[in-house]
Structures are given as structure tokens and as C-alpha cells.
């Protein structure tokens with residue numbers, strides 16, 4: 001059976017095993033980066049990062065030093081709605097991660113900052129990136145596709161209207177699935193086991209059978225993360 005692929009999960013905070021899942025485990029700060037690195041497994045890819053919400057209270061250098069041990073960088077980015085750090089400091093941190101990425105995939109958070117984040121990815125010649133839980137402007141989807149980047153669909157797509165419109169307009173070739181596991185959204189703790197809800201939604205919206213969607217997501221994931229079967 002084709003496994004489910006979770007392209008963005010705060011796996012360190014869940015401390016559970018998930019059968020038949022391949023998980024990209026993102027981090028939020030230095031200590032969770034260390035913890036995440038220790039969780040590397042044949043079905044768990046590990047990322048190191050400083051989340052934009054933590055930029056105001058985290059030192060950059062210690063996390064940059066962990067990059068060689070990581071499979072990818074994330075969750076990094078910009079947040080013009082909820083982060084405490086000023087814009088210029090967020091941009092400085094994000095840019096530094098892009099410059100030091102060693103060609104690794106960037107797993108991006110860009111709430112209310114989609115255009116700026118995309119512009120920086122392109123400016124620093126990033127080859128592989130995911131704009132996680134994309135709920136930005138529809139017209140940017142073309143540029144995301146043109147740059148060879150991906151977006152993720154979160155199970156909350158079943159009720160979040162803005163996210164639904166994105167999924168309706170995005171081609172399947174740029175779509176990955178995610179849980180954002182560990183994060184609580186509108187009173188529900190998100191987990192990888194919710195991903196089938198996102199698949200069901202895709203099946204309905206795209207009018208393509210489930211097994212085919214799972215295969216496309218698998219291909220996309222392998223391409224994005226440079227990942228081959230364990």
C-alpha cells in the first residue's frame with residue numbers, strides 16, 4: 001500500500017509512532033532541532049530551524065551549525081501577522097538559512113508574507129522549497145510552480161475556505177500533504193493520522209481516484225526531498 005506522506009510535522013512534540021507514514025519532521029528552535037535530529041529514522045526525515053515565531057529569542061549561529069546533520073531546513077520563514085520579531089530581523093534570519101542551506105530543501109512558513117518569502121527563495125537561488133499550508137494569493141501559484149516549488153495541503157482544508165480555493169486552483173504536480181502535527185488549530189491537535197482527510201478532499205476536488213492521488217503525492221514528495229524508498 002502506498003504510504004501517506006507528511007511533508008510538515010512537528011514530530012518531536014507528538015512522541016508517537018505512525019505506521020505507514022513517511023514524515024518530514026520540522027523544528028522550531030535550537031532545542032527542538034537537537035531533539036528532531038535524534039529522531040531520524042528510515043521513515044523520518046529531519047529538519048533544523050528557527051521558526052519565525054521564535055526569531056526574537058533564539059540565536060542563529062548554533063542552529064546554522066546543525067545544518068550539515070539535517071535532511072532539510074525548516075520550519076523557517078516570515079510571519080507578518082503573528083511573529084514578535086520585527087520584519088527586518090525575520091528577513092535577516094530567513095536569508096541566512098537560505099544562504100547556508102547547502103542545497104537542502106527549505107520548509108517555509110510565510111503567513112501574510114507569501115510574496116516576500118517567495119521572492120527571497122528565488123533571489124537566493126533555492127532549488128527545492130515547500131510553502132507550507134499555503135493560503136496566499138492564487139496568482140502566486142504560477143510563480144511557485146515556475147520555480148519548481150511545492151505547497152502543502154493541510155487536513156484543515158475540509159473547512160478552511162481560503163485553503164480550499166488554493167487547492168482548487170493548484171495543479172496536483174505541486175501539491176504535497178502535511179499534518180502540521182503538534183500544532184493545535186481551532187481546538188484540534190493536528191496529527192499525521194488526519195492526512196487521509198486531506199486526500200479525501202483532493203479526490204473530491206480533483207475528481208481523480210484516491211490511489212492515483214497517493215501515487216502523485218508520493219512522486220512529489222520524493223522529488224521535493226530527494227528521497228528514495230527506505
Ligand SMILES: [Zn+2]
Nearest residue numbers: 008075180183
Ligand atoms: Zn508548522
